[in-house]
Amino acid sequence: MSLASFIQSATLESLEKLYGVRFTEKDFQVSMTKPEFKGDYSIVFFPLLKALHKKPEDLGNELGQKILELNPGTFFSFNVIKGFLNLEFSDGILNEFLHTKYNNRQYGFSDPKGETVMIEYSSPNTNKPLHLGHLRNIFIGWSMSKILKANGYDIVKTCIVNDRGIHICKSMIAWKLYAEGATPDSTGTKGDHFVGDYYVKFNEVYQQQMQELMAGGMDKKTAEREAPVMKEAQDLLLKWESGDKEVRALWAEMNGWVYKGFDTTYNRIGVGFDKVYYESNTYLLGKKYVQQGLDNGVLFKKEDGSVWIDLTNEQLDEKLLLRSDGTSVYMTQDIGLAAEKFQEYPLKKSIYVIGDEQIYHMKVLKAICRRMNFPFADEIYHLSYGMVELTTGKMKSREGTVVDADDLIDDMIKTSAEQTAALGKVEGSTDEELSKLYEILGLGATKFYLLRVDPKRKMVFDPKDSIDFHGFTGPFVQYTYARIKSILRKANVSVEEFNYDISSETLLPLEKQLILQLETFESAVSESGSEMNPSIIANFVYGTAKQFNSFYTEHSVIQAENQAKKNLRLALSIMTANTLCSGLKLLGIQVPERM
RNA sequence: GGCCCCGUAGCUCAGUGGAUAGAGCAACAGCCUUCUAAGCUGUGGGUCGAGCGUUCGAAUCGCUCCGGGGUCACCA
Numbered sequence: 001m002s003l004a005s006f007i008q009s010a011t012l013e014s015l016e017k018l019y020g021v022r023f024t025e026k027d028f029q030v031s032m033t034k035p036e037f038k039g040d041y042s043i044v045f046f047p048l049l050k051a052l053h054k055k056p057e058d059l060g061n062e063l064g065q066k067i068l069e070l071n072p073g074t075f076f077s078f079n080v081i082k083g084f085l086n087l088e089f090s091d092g093i094l095n096e097f098l099h100t101k102y103n104n105r106q107y108g109f110s111d112p113k114g115e116t117v118m119i120e121y122s123s124p125n126t127n128k129p130l131h132l133g134h135l136r137n138i139f140i141g142w143s144m145s146k147i148l149k150a151n152g153y154d155i156v157k158t159c160i161v162n163d164r165g166i167h168i169c170k171s172m173i174a175w176k177l178y179a180e181g182a183t184p185d186s187t188g189t190k191g192d193h194f195v196g197d198y199y200v201k202f203n204e205v206y207q208q209q210m211q212e213l214m215a216g217g218m219d220k221k222t223a224e225r226e227a228p229v230m231k232e233a234q235d236l237l238l239k240w241e242s243g244d245k246e247v248r249a250l251w252a253e254m255n256g257w258v259y260k261g262f263d264t265t266y267n268r269i270g271v272g273f274d275k276v277y278y279e280s281n282t283y284l285l286g287k288k289y290v291q292q293g294l295d296n297g298v299l300f301k302k303e304d305g306s307v308w309i310d311l312t313n314e315q316l317d318e319k320l321l322l323r324s325d326g327t328s329v330y331m332t333q334d335i336g337l338a339a340e341k342f343q344e345y346p347l348k349k350s351i352y353v354i355g356d357e358q359i360y361h362m363k364v365l366k367a368i369c370r371r372m373n374f375p376f377a378d379e380i381y382h383l384s385y386g387m388v389e390l391t392t393g394k395m396k397s398r399e400g401t402v403v404d405a406d407d408l409i410d411d412m413i414k415t416s417a418e419q420t421a422a423l424g425k426v427e428g429s430t431d432e433e434l435s436k437l438y439e440i441l442g443l444g445a446t447k448f449y450l451l452r453v454d455p456k457r458k459m460v461f462d463p464k465d466s467i468d469f470h471g472f473t474g475p476f477v478q479y480t481y482a483r484i485k486s487i488l489r490k491a492n493v494s495v496e497e498f499n500y501d502i503s504s505e506t507l508l509p510l511e512k513q514l515i516l517q518l519e520t521f522e523s524a525v526s527e528s529g530s531e532m533n534p535s536i537i538a539n540f541v542y543g544t545a546k547q548f549n550s551f552y553t554e555h556s557v558i559q560a561e562n563q564a565k566k567n568l569r570l571a572l573s574i575m576t577a578n579t580l581c582s583g584l585k586l587l588g589i590q591v592p593e594r595m
Numbered sequence: 596g597g598c599c600c601c602g603u604a605g606c607u608c609a610g611u612g613g614a615u616a617g618a619g620c621a622a623c624a625g626c627c628u629u630c631u632a633a634g635c636u637g638u639g640g641g642u643c644g645a646g647c648g649u650u651c652g653a654a655u656c657g658c659u660c661c662g663g664g665g666u667c668a669c670c671a
Contacts, residue, residue, distance in 0.1 A: 036615075042613095044613055044614090046651070046652075047613095050651090082614070083613075083614090083652090084613080162671075165670095165671055279671095304669085315597085315598060317598095325669080329669075329671090330670080330671060356599090356600070356665065356666095357666070359599065359665075360598080360599075360667065384600095386601090420633090423631090423632095425631060453608065453609095454608090454609085456600085457600090457608090458664075458665095460606090462606080462607070464620095465619095465620070468633095470619080470633060471618085471619040471620065472607090472608080472618065472619040472620085473619085473633085476633065478633085479634075483634085486631060488630095490630055491630075539618090542618085542619090549634060550636090552634085553632095554635085556629075558630050595631085595633075
């Protein structure tokens with residue numbers, strides 16, 4: 001139990017003993033005491049005054065005395081200011097916390113609950129490489145999978161690959177027309193970029209043809225439809241759907257190139273999936289549910305044969321589920337896949353990491369599932385994240401302002417190499433060690449930068465900011481870890497073998513603050529899980545690193561005043577290192593032993 | 596137009612019912628014969644978009660307005 005919740009229940013118990021009234025945790029708040037006041041945690045008891053007809057000083061003092069009396073040895077003192085009861089923990093209880101947790105690598109993590117959660121993230125189209133926006137999606141998804149695992153859930157990481165449709169047909173036709181048989185291998189190009197280049201080529205040709213048609217007097221709408229290259233792409237799509245062997249072969253080959261490219265990127269950034277769904281396998285799954293919905297009257301057919309659901313009475317609109325020609329739309333597929341997931345796995349919850357532009361879509365999906373009486377309807381959770389914008393505005397593929405994922409990672413690794421070299425602290429390392437280090441730092445910086453903001457909010461990507469390794473950044477936290485490891489090496493202490501005998505040393509303020517900070521890891525883990533928000537962990541590890549650095553500057557570990565102090569500080573250092581490592585791991589970030 | 600999200604220091608973000616609103620970056624001033632200065636300490640910087648309301652107490656809750664964004668396809 002965390003210190004905060006310990007105080008919660010101690011307060012409830014004391015109030016009941018004192019006044020015979022049962023309150024709930026919502027009737028008062030427990031928070032960390034502001035630095036300008038004496039104390040560690042504060043009980044805000046304003047709300048209780050009215051119910052108990054007490055003056056603040058009286059209630060505060062009575063409550064404080066009762067809490068101390070019922071929990072001997074736990075608290076050192078208390079004081080009352082207005083409606084705040086400030087409690088100070090005894091050094092003994094904090095020391096005991098340190099003693100039991102300092103070398104527990106599982107600290108902060110829950111035992112398995114035996115419940116499974118699926119989390120879908122990334123879900124790219126196969127016609128172009130991954131970009132900065134995908135990276136935010138991917139890092140949030142990966143991090144949440146780790147955080148939920150730390151909260152005791154079994155995780156199925158998944159991805160729906162949008163491998164069919166007009167977008168890939170556009171790349172295909174451009175390749176057929178202009179590639180002259182070129183392949184990623186023959187040109188030495190990464191597969192996803194290779195296919196993406198033909199998508200760009202398609203759009204160039206398409207634009208040009210439209211201009212020509214419009215110059216000939218055609219209106220824009222018709223020109224969009226009539227441009228030869230677009231008609232050829234449409235033709236490929238029809239052929240694909242009818243199972244044309246040649247088209248299917250080319251489609252499979254080009255997608256294969258893309259997958260190889262994606263895998264390279266996924267491997268490099270250290271993410272993966274347990275189950276990959278392909279749209280080409282799942283896009284027909286929804287149709288049977290549409291028939292079911294028609295049969296039981298949830299859906300209705302219009303005169304032209306199209307199928308709809310009416311959601312106007314829940315502040316949504318009418319939504320099309322089947323075109324008049326009987327083909328399915330996006331939503332139809334999503335219904336099918338949603339059901340498929342729950343059939344394939346015993347899911348407690350099904351999470352979708354998708355941009356906030358699809359909030360409406362996901363709301364409609366849930367509403368439809370509810371109408372169709374799917375038992376899982378309420379277990380669908382849309383973890384929506386805000387778009388990543390540039391300092392110059394939005395990323396627009398048409399204007400060529402999209403930040404490519406591979407390029408970005410290359411830049412970040414290069415930057416970390418330059419910065420490391422400039423500091424000259426890792427001389428004597430092998431080339432292999434160095435390139436590993438640069439990767440850890442470059443990826444750490446990128447991941448931290450994208451995860452430190454609440455997912456729900458849109459964010460600005462400032463290249464200048466993102467390569468700053470000072471302050472609220474991944475490398476800052478990694479640096480703190482590396483320094484601790486350096487201390488431990490110098491002290492000749494092995495983390496596994498160090499044995500901390502609990503001491504009765506008085507804790508100095510900076511030692512105490514660090515313990516109190518470390519103690520909040522557990523609640524950071526559970527909060528980031530229930531809020532679906534990795535930035536809580538990012539803030540925690542940053543705060544912890546900062547707290548350690550303050551301590552480190554002021555007090556020497558190796559040159560401590562006496563052996564007991566030294567042992568205490570070694571234990572504190574080990575626990576900080578472990579906790580930073582655990583926390584960063586939840587963000588998908590590795591730690592370097594030196595930097 | 597309907598629905599939804601956002602507006603906090605020059606910039607990027609925390610804080611979502613409690614004490615004098617916090618960090619990082621940028622600016623300025625200090626600290627390396629002492630465990631890694633990718634660090635630490637300090638200074639300046641705010642009508643929390645505006646107004647009204649609820650409350651003992653509002654950046655936080657409600658209403659109105661202003662500004663920015665998303666979405667509402669027989670597109671994917």
